[in-house]
Amino acid sequence: MIRISVDVMGGDYGPEATIAGASIVKKYLPNIHFLFYGVEEAVKPVLKKYPCLAAVSHFYPTESYTRMDEKPSQALRNGRGKSSMWHAIEAVKNGEADVCISAGNTGALMAMSYFCLKMMAEAERPGIAGIWPTLRSESIVLDIGATIGASASQLVDLAVMGAGMFRALYHTEKPSVGLLNVGVEEVKGLYAIKKAGMILREVQLEGLEYKGFVEGNDIGKGTVDVVVTEGFSGNIALKTAEGTARQIGEILNTAVRSSLLSSLGYFLSRGAFRTLKQKMDPDRVNGGVLLGLNGVVIKSHGGANARGFASAIRVGYKMVNNELLKKITADLRRFHENKETLFDKEDEARMNEETI
Template sequence: MATEPRIAIDAMGGDEGVRVMVAGAAIAFQRHPHLRFLFVGDEERIARRIDEHPELRPISEIIHTDQVVSGDDKPSQALRKARGSSMGLAIDAVKQGRAGGAVSSGNTGALMAMAKLALRTMPGIDRPALAAMLPSLGDNDVVMLDLGANTECDANNLVQFALMGAAYSRTALGVQRPRVALLNIGTEDQKGIESVREAAAILRATQGLPLEFKGYIEGDKLSRGDVDVVVHDGFSGNIALKTIEGTARFVTDLLRRAFTSSLRSKFGFLISRPATELLKHHLDPNNHNGAVFLGLNGVVLKSHGSANAVGVANAIHVCAELVEQDIVGQVQADLAELRKLESATKADSAAPAASIEDAQ
């Protein structure tokens, strides 16, 4: 385990770029004084912002580039900039071992394409998945994956996502035996498409994994806290995520409108302000910022493009946790255990037939 993990930061991505990325690193450093940073982007602009946070000077290095992947660039266009852009160089730093993980607020599709090309998918994983933590009524956040990297998935993909999501929950949230469920249109065994039913059958049959399979979960139960990991294909997951985010904004805006509708409402707001502030904090996406590409030979985190400094700090915090706890090694170990358990299950199922033949 690295005692001083270095995080590569694409300083040019996101809505506000250098200012918020450097400010976020400064906040993260307050929480984790052992962190080190490798900022990638326009050296003059980055150095000027670091001067505003002098505590970062001795623990920061800058890689200069004036090439930036824009939010409008298609993945194919971004790949042509991979060697010289701030996003590409941040990922390359992970590949070369100069950094333990990378954080970017830039173009999600471009980041995924570059990360997959540079770091490759780890053995035993067919497709990487985009995972994030969302607030719940339970003791900890719920991990959801895939959130858009793979619109179509087969049963094996979903089983692999379950393993990766459980490893993420153990690493980032400290849940020793995460409760895992598959997102479905009902909780009955016969419900859902074939790939989901097949994945459920595999997870039920494979005993001994470091997770507890809870079956299916419906969309209205995602935030109840009944499970720690929710698994789905990227199409369903992205829709679920955007619906949750939209509902959170709807509730916040509705409360704001209600509390400003009359003098009596404004007075009621003053009385209930502690509760509304708690609700606002819980629903603020900056407090749950950071989506990780699981299944790669390295750690790459996507920060929301509109995240403020606190949001960027949270993304850096998650990245550092995954690096320190060796999420890549944990997923590899879980995959090896899955293969061993699957082989044992197949051997056990074949044993009775062999004994009957011998008896004949």
């Protein structure tokens, strides 16, 4: 039995999307049980619409919920022991749930998870990993916004954790890993990136295959299974890709309505357009994973509908079912056992060197 705690109040649509999403996955995920956390007046009326969930769920009323516009510090101060988000995370800490799913405020979720669950002993910093549609299939990209900046050691940690996530999702024995850089040449980029690349080449970790540096245009190509970067550039890459996808959609929509001939062309090509829409649908690949914590926490997109939230639940289910934490812990331990021989203080002091 996999127990999933849900912050029912999170996201733009709240209980209407989160509970509906749970009802969708209940149909195809076996041995599942939900722990719903939320404000009773908002949740109970929605739960009544889904009697199918009665046998596989339990509702726990909470005093409050975390607003989407709250600052992380404010959300932590106001929500500790009170909010639906806090209780959903705490259920994982107390062993009552195996994974927490929330579509709520990203900063608040990261802060509460960090404060409540603490970091793995083997990990230096947390990271958020997202699923990215590519020409090949899907890739994992991390960090997409948990922290800003990263040392070489922290980038290697992210590589190990991202590869573990890819193995758990796609059952690939040795996922290919690349470091996002301004060029593929070994002399280019920040010192931390070059140092991380050198370490990944030398250590030869069992759970991944290091392929070298990749550029921004390689992400969508699916050149590697896992793309590693620090949170600042990762979040910019994510928002750029989302904006580009929306722009292409709007341009196509305008173009096909511009004339009768264009409309006819769309009618004849609607199968191809349907395939494109499905491939780029953010709901299909929804579910970012907060890695490096002593527990599995999944961040759903705040604007996700029921189908999108169901995708986030599915990601969490797979992470637990395939023992993500156990695999990541073992891989990180192997790396850190050799860490002292790979780093020296003088090396780490040269973080800001770069070659474009």
